[in-house]
Amino acid sequence: MKYIYGVDLGGTTVKMGLFDQEGNMLEKWEIVTRKENNGELILPDIAKAIADKNEEKSIDKSDIIGIGMGVPGPITEDGRVLKCANLGWGIFSVADELRKLTGVEKIKVGNDANVAALGEQWRGGGRGFDSIVMVTLGTGVGGGIILNGKILTGSNGAAGEIGHLLVNPHEKRTCGCGKKGCLEQYSSATGITRMSKEKLEQTDTPSELRQYDHPITGLELFKAYKNNDALAKEIVDTFSSYLGKGLSHVAAVVDPQAFVIGGGVSKNGQIVLDVVQEKYEQDVMFALKGKEFRLAELGNDAGMYGAVRMVLS
Amino acid sequence: MKYIYGVDLGGTTVKMGLFDQEGNMLEKWEIVTRKENNGELILPDIAKAIADKNEEKSIDKSDIIGIGMGVPGPITEDGRVLKCANLGWGIFSVADELRKLTGVEKIKVGNDANVAALGEQWRGGGRGFDSIVMVTLGTGVGGGIILNGKILTGSNGAAGEIGHLLVNPHEKRTCGCGKKGCLEQYSSATGITRMSKEKLEQTDTPSELRQYDHPITGLELFKAYKNNDALAKEIVDTFSSYLGKGLSHVAAVVDPQAFVIGGGVSKNGQIVLDVVQEKYEQDVMFALKGKEFRLAELGNDAGMYGAVRMVLS
CATH class of the missing domain: 3.30.420.40 (ATPase, nucleotide binding domain)
Incomplete structure (x- = not known):
């Protein structure tokens, strides 16, 4: 052996x-x-x-x-x-x-x-595809691109840095990378917590999110979203709009077969794929529509x- | 032989x-x-x-x-x-x-x-680099990506479709592809002509562009720009802002060594590289700064x- x-x-x-x-x-x-x-x-x-x-x-x-x-x-x-x-x-x-x-x-x-x-491409959610884009929604937004079964490294090892795609030119808050308006500022666990805090403070909209006395997690946000909570819907809309837009950029560059979504936020399951896929399809040109969206399976x-x-x- | x-x-x-x-x-x-x-x-x-x-x-x-x-x-x-x-x-x-x-x-x-x-990577402006992104600024905005000396094709042959990166979510005009706010709507010869027409009609700003009784070309625009024409500066700013943003997206995905700019608009020479590179450097994360910008050399x-x-x- x-x-x-x-x-x-x-x-x-x-x-x-x-x-x-x-x-x-x-x-x-x-x-x-x-x-x-x-x-x-x-x-x-x-x-x-x-x-x-x-x-x-x-x-x-x-x-x-x-x-x-x-x-x-x-x-x-x-x-x-x-x-x-x-x-x-x-x-x-x-x-x-x-x-x-x-x-x-x-x-x-x-x-x-x-x-x-x-x-994930070999043994996880991307099984059966040669070319995938993996997106990890955790503290930040990480990415990895597999083309024809091989890692896309980039000339300085910085390929797939999709968490720092500029998706919102109007942002005033600074990202950890020093720029403003990066995907990671909205479509990460940290982004969900931050956006929830701001919405709860800045509006009077009734919401089940108000019951928690700790920072809102993805789990709580998507639970409220499934209950048709209006505030949760607004936050999920921002989360998924920027992520869909970011993935539309990635698709226009490398044209993968599938997206595989992992990280803590993806533990909310199919609903995460659904909201992102809907926004992706709105943003992407016809030749790139109809990509597969899968959940990561291998975790750590x-x-x-x-x-x-x-x-x- | x-x-x-x-x-x-x-x-x-x-x-x-x-x-x-x-x-x-x-x-x-x-x-x-x-x-x-x-x-x-x-x-x-x-x-x-x-x-x-x-x-x-x-x-x-x-x-x-x-x-x-x-x-x-x-x-x-x-x-x-x-x-x-x-x-x-x-x-x-x-x-x-x-x-x-x-x-x-x-x-x-x-x-x-x-x-x-x-x-272009083999015998033109990209000589000496293994991995380049070629951008053609003509009637539309075309793209081609070479990684380690090989074409990046994509799963449906749609990789490098960078003319249809969504760069302006506020756009109301529809692109030829059916979407709104594509890079091609601003950073092409067609985009230059359209933006010039609108600026000339909608403002009273004095400009040497007003002397022409035909649709403004890239050549005329960049000539006025070099003469510090205020209106031309606004148009070049829009042209280069969206192109710089689009290229920052491409860089975050594939991390090339160099960008090679071709097509009719690139015939204005080094000034085109300069205005685009300036915007690119503003938009891109630190790990992706300092890419080379070159003019295409082989034409047709x-x-x-x-x-x-x-x-x-």
Whole structure:
């Protein structure tokens, strides 16, 4: 039997998965991401976790096909990280370093959002499609683009940065990226909370959202929306209008077969696809109408699956 | 010596080029595009033109490496046209048909805008870059995207349709595509003429543009702009704002190395790049700043060069 390690490196924990040569997950576990000293312990920790697992399972190094890893920052196609403030990393070849530390020849490294998109295309909500755009609606809006089964990296590793599409030129609030009117300011969990707070404060419209004494979540918003709550409808309309517009831009550029929507906000299910798809169809030219919209299926495992896929393809 | 034919099929004429195996153009000529009977004469005419040239030059069929062709409609990666209203064509494999008619095995077919982009990347303004976005500012706004030296086709051949990016949600006029607020409504030769007419009619601002008794062209607009004409500045500002915004969307999706600007409006030269680049830099997130902006160089020959490049790669 041959093995592949799929690693999803995050700012808090490293998700580690052991897979067989068919891409089936055999087991998964986590280690802490130790960020001290500019993140110099991170790769040695990952190498040690792999070595320990090899010993535990009596896996010979010659039976390891390769190691794939997603990293939270821009990565070039040959595995160089261009900067990863989140981990304290500067510019270096993550692939070369992990190769030295593990003695495994085949190392594939990608941006974490892109790698998760590849996982969803291979084994998740994008199954059956070669070309998808994955959109992650979490704290921010992340994106990953898969064309003909391969990650679209971009010349500086910044392809698929759809959370920072400028969708509202009239916005006065500043986005985390320093610009104003980014998609992420409306169509993320943070955007939902912020828009809800403002609507509740600035209007007298009766709403079931007024019962909560904490910041409104996507779950509460979509629950109210399903109950025909007028205020919730306005907020969902803003959320979905900007997201539909953003996806219409993406479609006009890469013409994918399907959109796969993931992240915390997508846990509200089909209703999220429905509201976004309706706005998308309004905004997009005829040649791009009728795309498939799917929910992501792999949750936090998507990155590990995508990492393995990079090794296998 | 080995030869390649590069063909650029347009709605009025077919541009034909004979190239050597290094991709140097040996000669070029044109034939008429006969569109009667649903365009059934077009491919036989092209095949005959090639046969005649072979005879004239005593080129043996075994010395032809292949034939590349750009077609004005959506084309899949395997050379099927999905519809080409302009030529009267329905859905069929252009590549298979031309293979039968010419007896040449290697036939490559692509969308004309995409093929022209490939030509510019290979031998024109995009030389030295692997990944470019070509923007053609003519009657409409066309686009072609080259990633790692290959055309980005899209799942329905509609990738790079950047003329129909929705850039102005407040627009009331309808675009040729049926939507409102498309980039093409502002940043094309047609857009310049229309915006100029409206500004001249709706304001009393003194302007050198008032001297002309015909629709204003890009040439006249940019001439006035260079003379600090206030009205021209307003129009150029609208033209470049929407184009800069559109290109910022494209960059966030595919992260190219460079933009190459062609078409009639680009004949005004460096000033066009300057005004667009300024707006682009305002709109785009930090990771995407600093892209190169270049003028297209091959003019009407770009499609033939790109067609040859498809055969050689």
